Amino acid sequence: MYNKAYRAIVVQKATGPNAPTLEALAKEFDASLASIYRWVKAAATVESEPDVPEVEPICLPKPIKMKRPQDWNPEEKLAAVLEAASLTDAELGAFLRNKGLHEAHLQQWREQMLSGLKPIPVQNKKNASESKRVRELEKDLRRKEKALAETAALLVLKKKGPGNLGGRGRRHGQLERQRVLGLIDDAVTQGSRLNPAAQVLGLTVRTVQRWRLQSGGDDKRHGPLTAPANKLTPAERQQVLSVANSPMYRELSPKQIVPRLADQGRYMASESTFYRILRETNQLSHRQRSRPATHRRPKEKTATGPCQVWSWDITYLRSTIRGQFFYLYMILDVWSRKIIAATVFSKECGDNSALLFVKAFHRHGVDPNSLTLHSDNGSPMKGSTMLSTLQRLGVVPSFSRPGVSNDNPYSESLFRTMKYRPEYPSRPFETEKEAQEWVDVFVHWYNTEHLHSEIRFVSPNDRHYGQDIAKLNKRKDVYEQARKNKPERWANQIRNWSPIEIVRLNPEQKRPSEEDLRSKAA
Incomplete structure (x- = not known):
């Protein structure tokens, strides 16, 4: 980095009499042309500016320790509501960013405080036994x-x-x-x-x-440094292998070998030790008539347009009764991130799944030959009612691996976005209708107002209906014009505003070929 004295010498030579060209100065002082141009322009700006008294910017005190809004105690919430009420609109924005709040938090806290100040109606006391x-x-x-x-x-x-x-x-x-x-x-x-x-x-x-x-830290033990005292000797290990491979026992599993040895009054090792030794010597291959267990990733699903790959899942919404929930069924278009359907039910079953999908299928006029529906392995997803409905409509089902939520990332991410919105109610829903009304408001915001980061910050509706291309082209023109007006601020290319053409669900992890490795090395 060039110091101030070095920059001053370059500026003095560039602005003095018989000044050479900027290209010659760049070669002489081993600096880039853009840097010299910026130094000269900055010096000219400083000289032309009049003496204006400095105005200190408004700076709010930095909080000692950041907490989530839901972790604030009642006294802190009351102080924040009162302080925000005395601020102007310009001051309120800085206050919210400094405290880590949204206006929705202040509105919720204000309503809770007002509801707590309502007078409690006096009721006539009944007899003591009934009370x-x-x-x-x-x-x-x-x-x-x-x-x-x-x-x-x-x-x-x-x-x-x-x-x-x-x-x-x-x-x-x-x-x-x-x-x-x-x-x-x-x-x-x-x-x-x-x-x-x-x-x-x-x-x-x-x-x-x-x-x-330990904040979930790693295990700091570095042992064991010595072998266990009860470890089998090489002779004992060889004896275990000899018995397991003998004509009498070579057709049997360790679970059969150990009891038979006990019947003969012999104990050599436990079943787990037999299995471990056979595994270490590569003698535990699958040899039953049943197929060996496999751990396969779901096949890659590729979407190049709307209504080609849908992802759906179910999440719980708290009710006022502990242990009882409302169930939100939500279908998402993977390519456009548009919420296709979102309905709240009072119970979780395959009939509700089939009903929701049939309505969404006919509402959007989907081509059954090009649609794949991906979901988890839950009973509502793999129930006979849902599978028969998909077969009747000609839709290809796809499922995640059991217990692997990463196989359905788009739905999981959507639920996280929903439940961490500042407008999400802090109290449980009282009725199914109340929950559905809140979900409808969220779906409208998500589809029409939310600028999604994975689709170049356009709304899901714009991308789903092809209106994103014009917006992205306009943004590109704005950035091109900005770079043209002030090229010294752009060291590299402008931001990439090209639309995302291909979206993959569970992409395959391909190993690099020898040609790819050679090209990278070159």
């Missing part, structure tokens, strides 16, 4: 709702969890720890206690607490 009975029933109802919510949260945790993670001395990497902590936090948020949630994954509360203190 006591009502209180006991309400207490029992709250207890049952809490137990039901905990059961539902534990079932979800067991379904999404990686299985039993227990075992003394077992190691867990940083990514695995962070994933487990996220699953447990979700279960606790849904109403489960920490101890039952940890037990579902085979962990103790102390282990979870230690991981939290």
